[in-house]
Amino acid sequence: MCGLCGIFQGGNHWTDGSAVLAPEIQRTRRHDRLHRVAITNKVLKFYGLKLADWHGSTYVLSGPTGQSQIIDNIAALWPAAESMRKRPLDPLDDKLIAALERS
Amino acid sequence: MANYAELIPVNVITGFLGSGKTTLLQRLLRSPNMARTAVLINEFGEVGLDHLLVQPVDESVVLLQSGCICCTIRDDLNTSLRDLLSKRQRKQVPQFDRVVIETTGLADPAPILYTLFAEPVLRHHFRLGTVITTVDAVNAERHVTGNIEGVKQVALADHLVLTKTDIADPAAVAQARRILARINPSARKFDACTDPIDALILLESDPYDPATKSAAVQEWFKDESLRDGGIDKQHQHPPHHDSRHDQQIASFSLSFDGALDWTAFGIWLTMLLNRHGENVLRVKGILNVRDMDVPIVINGVQHLVHPPAHLNAWPSPDRRSHLVFITRGMDQARLRRSLAAFNRLSVEAVAA
Numbered sequence: 001m002c003g004l005c006g007i008f009q010g011g012n013h014w015t016d017g018s019a020v021l022a023p024e025i026q027r028t029r030r031h032d033r034l035h036r037v038a039i040t041n042k043v044l045k046f047y048g049l050k051l052a053d054w055h056g057s058t059y060v061l062s063g064p065t066g067q068s069q070i071i072d073n074i075a076a077l078w079p080a081a082e083s084m085r086k087r088p089l090d091p092l093d094d095k096l097i098a099a100l101e102r103s
Numbered sequence: 104m105a106n107y108a109e110l111i112p113v114n115v116i117t118g119f120l121g122s123g124k125t126t127l128l129q130r131l132l133r134s135p136n137m138a139r140t141a142v143l144i145n146e147f148g149e150v151g152l153d154h155l156l157v158q159p160v161d162e163s164v165v166l167l168q169s170g171c172i173c174c175t176i177r178d179d180l181n182t183s184l185r186d187l188l189s190k191r192q193r194k195q196v197p198q199f200d201r202v203v204i205e206t207t208g209l210a211d212p213a214p215i216l217y218t219l220f221a222e223p224v225l226r227h228h229f230r231l232g233t234v235i236t237t238v239d240a241v242n243a244e245r246h247v248t249g250n251i252e253g254v255k256q257v258a259l260a261d262h263l264v265l266t267k268t269d270i271a272d273p274a275a276v277a278q279a280r281r282i283l284a285r286i287n288p289s290a291r292k293f294d295a296c297t298d299p300i301d302a303l304i305l306l307e308s309d310p311y312d313p314a315t316k317s318a319a320v321q322e323w324f325k326d327e328s329l330r331d332g333g334i335d336k337q338h339q340h341p342p343h344h345d346s347r348h349d350q351q352i353a354s355f356s357l358s359f360d361g362a363l364d365w366t367a368f369g370i371w372l373t374m375l376l377n378r379h380g381e382n383v384l385r386v387k388g389i390l391n392v393r394d395m396d397v398p399i400v401i402n403g404v405q406h407l408v409h410p411p412a413h414l415n416a417w418p419s420p421d422r423r424s425h426l427v428f429i430t431r432g433m434d435q436a437r438l439r440r441s442l443a444a445f446n447r448l449s450v451e452a453v454a455a
Contacts (some may be wrong), residue, residue, distance in 0.1 A: 014369070014410045014411055015365075015366070015373060036273050036366050036370070037454075039366055039370055039448045040370055042448045043445070043448070071292075074370055074373050075373040075376075075377070077373070078377035081378060082377075089374065089378065090378045091375050091441045092375070092378075092379070092434070092438065092441050097440055097441050100444040101424065103448070
């Protein structure tokens with residue numbers, strides 16, 4: 001738990017690089033998180049959403065009208081993003097794929 | 104939290120009514136390797152027949168009280184496993200280092216797996232081991248044609264045990280084998296009548312046991328149809344009867360030449376499982392991850408993904424990433440294109 005704000009932090013999620021990358025080539029945790037945020041934002045841009053790293057402990061998802069939500073890990077991001085946009089976020093959507101291929 | 108491989112493995116034995124789950128369990132329990140195994144049995148119906156039959160395991164047996172495992176088991180299983188753990192710590196039951204759960208025949212195994220992954224106390228002490236499904240050769244077709252639970256039992260399995268092949272018509276046995284190979288080509292198949300039922304292989308051979316993980320992963324790709332890019336089984340067997348649950352299931356593999364970015368892969372798979380987890384019955388694979396000399400093993404069941412595991416070396420000269428999917432009504436080409444598009448984002452992110 002964060003002593004400052006009292007937020008509970010979950011254990012490592014399977015998507016965390018630290019769970020996979022060999023110690024000798026592990027990037028710093030911060031670099032890993034920023035890399036994740038950068039890639040995720042390329043996807044979220046299609047839906048008008050944005051993700052930011054928050055103190056290296058959680059993420060903040062923001063919508064176009066200023067809504068924001070704290071997200072524990074990337075798996076928790078998608079239901080929150082769907083709820084914010086009130087539409088399904090489908091990685092198999094042809095329009096999304098085409099937009100990513102163009103980007 | 105303990106290393107994932109050090110958690111107590113929980114094996115699930117499932118299969119339709121009368122398919123030989125208890126007989127299989129009895130055979131497994133005879134093995135000396137099962138001495139330190141606790142068994143959880145779900146009682147179904149008026150007579151706790153299963154309980155009587157596995158009586159020899161004595162104090163290791165805890166009887167679940169719920170009748171229908173699908174809708175009530177999460178709490179029951181949670182309570183039973185916690186109870187078992189507590190008794191083990193207080194030395195009220197013999198020390199055990201493995202748990203086997205026998206489900207009811209009508210069970211959808213997914214909630215059981217979910218309980219193990221999602222319950223905070225359980226996931227710090229237990230991990231999912233292999234899922235073993237028994238299929239009766241006489242009734243295999245009926246097992247999968249009319250019941251989505253039956254299809255899921257086959258699709259979610261790591262090992263499939265075909266039973267009653269000695270009394271079934273040879274044509275029915277051949278048909279049963281075809282059904283199992285079509286729904287779940289990457290599962291290891293056993294014939295209960297002719298193959299040795301080895302507890303070490305059935306229960307311990309999983310990608311998280313350091314001694315067996317490399318062999319277990321190689322088994323995934325043994326089926327000819329899952330090599331060299333894979334074959335869309337839907338195309339091999341056109342779905343003439345769409346109402347049949349088994350005909351909606353397609354298994355295929357995707358292979359990628361270049362290294363995958365782990366971060367992009369995680370983003371893609373979490374997004375895919377969030378939207379389509381119900382239809383991704385299994386996903387498992389061996390990945391060539393950028394900046395890694397050794398392969399990463401990924402293993403998921405519907406919405407759930409095991410923590411990734413390393414292999415110590417590539418099992419063959421083939422260095423491509425291979426993913427095996429068992430899906431319900433999903434498009435193979437679109438999955439491939441989607442993952443490739445996400446992976447491309449990582450290259451741009453690194454360059455930027």
